[in-house]
Amino acid sequence: MTESNVIETKNLSFTYGIGTPFEKHAVKDVSLTIKQGEFLGIIGHTGSGKSTFIQMLNGLIKPTSGTILLNGKDIWAEPKKIRNVRFKVGMVFQYPEYQLFEETVIKDICFGPMNQGLSEADALKRAKEAAFFVGLPENLLEKSPFELSGGEKRRAAIAGVIAMDPDVLILDEPTAGLDPMGRDLLLTQIYNYHKERKNTVLLVSHSMEDIGRVADRVLVMNKGEKAMLESTRDVFSKGYELRDMGLKIPQVTHIMQKLKLMGLPVDEGTLRVEDALRQLIPLLKKGEQK
């Protein structure tokens, strides 16, 4: 293990209901390394093992076999200290807004850092920084979380995890149910947080467009196994394989791949509309002159 790997899993497996008729291998023999500071996208159909996998990474589920190294240390070496792993690997669940409970937004965001043993003043400082990262305006912080809109509640919940300053931030479908601009904004904020803090971020999403925009590498899970772990462009260059796994590629990538097949000199690993434009404008303009 080199210093640059924040997480390393070795033959990680989890089986539900061992010894019962409902025995099911949710995760099978996954070995991989996640680099310090990378933005990793995780995709896979429902039931592919994504959720079980990420819950093992922060010690919420104990693997039935295999190991997880966090900064080179086996997270289950001392089971009594597993709580510390949860501070270092922060998890934002799906629809986290249902987990808000405090009297005020700021108290809710402080809950994590206070549990870590920070003084009230330090927790407050962390909470304010976190609120800033997710774009929660200061005038909302003293309100009850229940007075906020859905999108604001979601941001408050994410801020609560960011405030713990985790080495690794895992987000499970953070933009589900948000309108297009809300999606866009939240995704940009998460991306900026990642750039500024240089923290490792793991993003689970069913939106190939979102993954295409922000991820450095993509882990594809299929039937509990690691199907691919490659750069985002390499993963989305394999449209047919992804389709067989019930997945898709971003629309713009699909278009560019078809144009490439038609003989246009374009990059089949194009992931964003802007990148497609940069290639197509000169090409199509040139065509005009002929």
Place this chain on the structure above:
Amino acid sequence: MSFIEVRDLKYTYNAGEEDAHEALKGLSMDIEEGEFVALLGHNGCGKSTLAKIFNGMYVPLSGSVKVDGLDTSDEKNQIQVRRKVGLVQQNPDNQLVAGIVEEDVAFGPENLGIPPLEIRERVDEALKAVNMYEYREHAPFKLSGGQKQRVAIAGVIAMRTKCIVLDEPTAMLDPRGREEVMETIKKLNREHGITIILITHYMDEAVQSGRVIVMDDGKVLTEGNPRDVFSNVELLKRHKLDVPQATELAYKLKNAGIDLGGVPMNTLECIKLIEDYIK
């Protein structure tokens, strides 16, 4: 007379109280029988409130809503209205009640007091319509998200509703699940003539409808066929919406002086336009 007629509809949550919130502010629309309408709008624009008004769950505070000629404000019409308009919600896990798929689908018709033989018939028919017949004896909790949503849709069809309102039915589904639900909705509309009102944040779903209605701030902002509405990229973006990537690409090419001569709604149309442009 339209199947659904909404006239100057207003609805306020906690009306008269300190925390009153005006969700619908004088909205009018018509939905014809057999239409497939996509209802768009940013979070908090009033879409979900409207969905609950369509099936009589909420009653207008002022203005009127008529479903198949029945005034939804009239309490004695309530049960009739719910039989005509079924609602499918976002989270499939919150909608299934029984331990076996076919029992779940039978739940609605049982409550309507339908005789057992006819229930059997309706359940089979509904499960076939959503392509879930072979799963009729399965446990709902073991199904995928797309399958669960299709069972929820079957539960509505088994009540022989004329119209189904779906409130973000694919928000929690993976790409294949989303496709399954969209194919099911289109088939029900096309082959069974069921009126579909689809609330969604996914523009690639909205382009598959017959008509798009965009809501903003409790009112109708614009409406029309998908191609016309999605041509107006600026307007949509101003109201926190978006267009599919294929549409955006063509729009931005046009801004750069490359007019492909059309507004593509999906990847195939976009590729075709570029292909024609090169030739």
